[in-house]
Amino acid sequence: MNQKDTCIQTDTGMYTMETTVRYSACGADRRTRLSDILDYLQDTCTFQAEELGVGLDFMQAHQTAWVLNSWQADVVRYPVFGETIRILTWPYDFHGFFGFRNFRIEDADGTGIVFANSVWVFMDLQKNKPARIVPEVAAAYQTLPRLDMEYMDRKIPDVEADLSEEKEPFPVPRYFIDTNRHMNNAKYILLAEEFFPSDFQPVRIRTEYRKPAVYGETLYPVVARRPQCLSVRLNGADGKPYTMMEFYTNIAEESNTHERSHL
Numbered sequence: 419m420n421q422k423d424t425c426i427q428t429d430t431g432m433y434t435m436e437t438t439v440r441y442s443a444c445g446a447d448r449r450t451r452l453s454d455i456l457d458y459l460q461d462t463c464t465f466q467a468e469e470l471g472v473g474l475d476f477m478q479a480h481q482t483a484w485v486l487n488s489w490q491a492d493v494v495r496y497p498v499f500g501e502t503i504r505i506l507t508w509p510y511d512f513h514g515f516f517g518f519r520n521f522r523i524e525d526a527d528g529t530g531i532v533f534a535n536s537v538w539v540f541m542d543l544q545k546n547k548p549a550r551i552v553p554e555v556a557a558a559y560q561t562l563p564r565l566d567m568e569y570m571d572r573k574i575p576d577v578e579a580d581l582s583e584e585k586e587p588f589p590v591p592r593y594f595i596d597t598n599r600h601m602n603n604a605k606y607i608l609l610a611e612e613f614f615p616s617d618f619q620p621v622r623i624r625t626e627y628r629k630p631a632v633y634g635e636t637l638y639p640v641v642a643r644r645p646q647c648l649s650v651r652l653n654g655a656d657g658k659p660y661t662m663m664e665f666y667t668n669i670a671e672e673s674n675t676h677e678r679s680h681l
Contacts (some may be wrong), residue, residue, distance in 0.1 A: 455532060
């Protein structure tokens, strides 16, 4: 089986990575886990930055970083072990210190199986606060029209306390830390998957990142189950969330609950 990844940066600004779904990216049902889907997305946009000369070395030299603020993924079906998939990504807007990026995962026939939106914040790491996107970064990318999908608000409301259940806290392990010295975005999803009921298969995930967790900090999970939705909040010791996550098994239900975003 050919497992070589093929990456292409097109003249239009689209970036594509073609890959084979590995055994290590699958759960017991041979389907890709949600956390691995996010890995595919963030790997692809990171490879695009490297291709365009504004990747990790550039960011380190300028003491800047893109930090994920929120993302939404609508899953038509989960990739399965051994199949060939293509992950496509492109930015569709830059505004102030925000960057907006779409993703599409398609199968070997070109059929879309995952559609995603993400909002990123450009950070000045020396000042530890958002900063205007530097000209070199903005000039490196070409923006394309945004994906035709339903866009939900990037902010996730808290769940009523009487519906929530506190779970056992746990420390952030060293192997969850990425190059920004924060807990990697996908690891929050990986932890949330522990609270999924058996045979729970979300068709939409929404995540809002409030503040980054670092090595050794303790996370306090709070889980709420509502009809067709599982909410997971990972709090700090002060009760304030690091991240808010919603996992829906019915998009229509979720669409009737939250306002749509026009960003």
